Amino acid sequence: MAEDLVKPYNGDPFTGHLSTPISDSAFTRAFIGNLPAYRRGFSPLLRGLN
Numbered sequence: 001m002a003e004d005l006v007k008p009y010n011g012d013p014f015t016g017h018l019s020t021p022i023s024d025s026a027f028t029r030a031f032i033g034n035l036p037a038y039r040r041g042f043s044p045l046l047r048g049l050n
Helices: 026-033 044-049
Strands: none
Touching: none
């Protein structure tokens, strides 16, 4: 059963990323993309202050 949930990203075990239902979900990608460190248009100083 665990083999069905956790598998190599794009079928390549050497990429260093495991594709799980949590790490590969659209919600998680949107949440991480909205963190200040990943927002576009902010300078590094503003990212730290935000």
